[in-house]
Amino acid sequence: MRTQEHIPVRLQDYRPYPFSISHVSLVFDLHPTRTIVTSRLIIDRKPHEWAKGEALQLDGVGLDLLSVEINGQPVAAQDYHLGEDGLTLKSVPDSFKLETKVAINPAANTALSGLYMSAGRFCTQCEAEGFRHITFWPDRPDVMSRFHVRVEAPEADFPSLLSNGNRVAIGQYDDGRHWAAWDDPHLKPSYLFALVAGGFDTLEDQFTTRSGRTVDLCIYVDKGAASRAIYAMDALKRSMTWDEEVFGREYDLDMFNIVAVSDFNFGAMENKGLNIFNSALLLADETTATDADYEAIEAVVAHEYFHNWSGNRVTCRDWFQLSLKEGFTVFRDQEFSADQRSRAVKRIKDVKALRARQFPEDSGPLAHPVRPKSYVKIDNFYTATIYEKGAEIIRVLQTLVGRDAFLEGANLYFDENDGTAATIEDWLHAMRTATGNQLHGIERWYDQAGTPCLEAISDYDAATQKLTIRFQQSTPDTPGQSSKSWVPLPISMAFFGPDGAPLQLRLAETDIAADDWLIPMASTSLELQFEGVADRPVVSYMRGFSAPVRLITNHSDADLALLAACDTDPFVRWESTQTIARNTLLSVAQSLAAGREPDVRQDLARAFQGALADAARDPAFTALLLRLPDVSELMQLQPLCDPSNLLAARAFVRSLLAEQLDAELSACFAIYDPAQAFSASAQAAGQRALMAACLDLLCASGTDRAAMRAENTFFAARNMTDMMTALDGLSQFGGARYHAALAAFKQRFTDNALVMDKWFRVQAMALCEDPLQTFKNLRVDPSFTLLNPNRVRALGGAFASGNPAAFHRVDGTGYQAIADLIADVDSTNGALAARLGTVFESCSRVNEPRQKLAKRTLQVLLDRNSLSANTREILSKIYDGLIA
């Protein structure tokens, strides 16, 4: 029943809550199947006219109400209304104490929102609307309170009892139960509440803040895993230092705890003083984690820690403002990683991720503004747009006002809004006040969906020695939004002469001359003229990716080759190489589709040759240069595409490169010594990444020699990164070698769920053999489970987004397989199923026969009455965008 729509929440309907709740005291009597939660609230009606006579409405879902009292007196049944989604008390005094007692069943909570059990422990997830599954409460971020929490449980099974803030008391009962009391002195909304109870090993440390406060740091992990938290602890301390040094922000409690859990819907959660992490983003050592894992752990530990200011001390007024904390915090963690590692490499990786996840979202049926106008399920709005595009907007802002002014603005924002729930207007107000820059049009970045397109056409006139550049920007229509206006775009530029040397140019009719230009474009079109230009320059645009746009230029192949070889900005060097690769791949795809023998230009091989010759200078950067755009990226460039054609083109070009560059790739590959001692440093990781990029291309040759190299690499590997590099290589061949390696891998790591996720992922993404059959086999593998989100993503997510030609099989069986998985997951975890459902978004880019099959598959899913609201919201939007 596609008609069974759920009512959306709209930004324009925002009303402040009529009551304030200064204090809340919670008592948790923990029991896996029947936990009793007693809540005592001190409530005051707000002293405004509009608050007069308002009923007290509390959210609450799936709670078994045992009692409700006002000022110690039971409330009669006719004086309250208990509905599906909450409790309403029609007439309440202006100031009173409310006590409710409810029973909940954490063991039955498979949706992992609210209080649930993971591996025999209690834990919570309250963002965005999980708290209403725990107790009756106005579950919205603008209701902020002081929380006092008492946790009681049997000591033998649950030795650690944790909540937010500082531990203020502990005690024991005679019956083997014990308790701990926690007080969080900082006002917070319910989504930042957390509770954990269970048995853990811990890794402890201390941090002294700039002002001399000593903070006890503790990471709680599975028994035996403490040594795998060392890297996360180190990242935490570096994050604490960084936020003091760069943003001037200190930590504000006596303790900071992190808990790793194995069942978690997202990456991690910034609960005040008690961060909860998906163990995949916390645990690492060289034998079980790849370099990508280390990098992600560093970034996510920092991200959650940084939320202490951008999110917790200053929170969001409503969920429409989500990017206020998420975009800003992603920006902060990106800057942190850039400072810890290589800034250029970090920027390229961030842009790659933006293009892989956010650009398609922004150009398809799920496109929405960074500040949406409405939503059905807020869990569905934890998107790449809110996070990554949100971070790009912050970066645009920083580029427009300059780093120092930006930091002053951020400082003012923190100071002005400390302890409150703020809006994007509050943020912009602080920025404008501190910088004096009016930032005209910046709101449109928040309100307009769609990736702006920037066209830059340069024209050199040798006779007059003038260079003219015409810029034109436009933002495409997106579902429900058309006629968009310009957005402020900082255009970072430089010029290079025919010899590749940087050129200083002079702006016409001025005496402004410079090597590097920053043009703040604040209009639909803009024309720049430079005078006295002796030779035709090549323009380097959007250096460092100075704004999140799709750039179209009139660069010739030769211009791109020159920038790829000579640009002083590593981003543009990489980007130019990618552009050459994209052009090559698309033209090969066209030839193949037309049954013609592709005629491959030599620019790409030459660019790769240049990269390899220079590999020693920056191995991590070279490794990025050597990776061709993947099929999903190509799908975005070709409307109504055939993914198998794009895959064939990619395979064709890769095997050609492997053949042409065999000597260079082999030489570069051979430099790597698999026996060298492990270091997690960015530099060491760069060497591994370079080896991996070489092996990956070498394997594209399909030769036995390459397969043996991959096999040798696998058995010589001393760390997980090299092991996965080798498995990836072997997966290009399939056959006995690949399966022997997979079996050895499984045997060695069968008890480590995080490593087994990699075993699933590599197979789900493998192009060899019959990928769909592989998927189906793994689906019934005894170690597959629908209940663990990491496992579901490692198989379903990896197959649907990492194996596009198989997912988009022309017979529709790939769609069917994923639809079946979504239906199964949806019955236990709607938020996870909905997220998995977003993979169908790519169907809006495939050709008509495929779209029709996808639409029919979705129709069947949407016809299920039982489908969760989460999954229904995502799938019906995608459905509406597909060709019938």
Ligand code: PHE
């Ligand atoms: N707020 C979390 C973050 O740091 C993400 C999250 C959202 C986690 C919802 C769980 C549930 O990005």
Ligand code: ZN
């Ligand atoms: Zn976040």
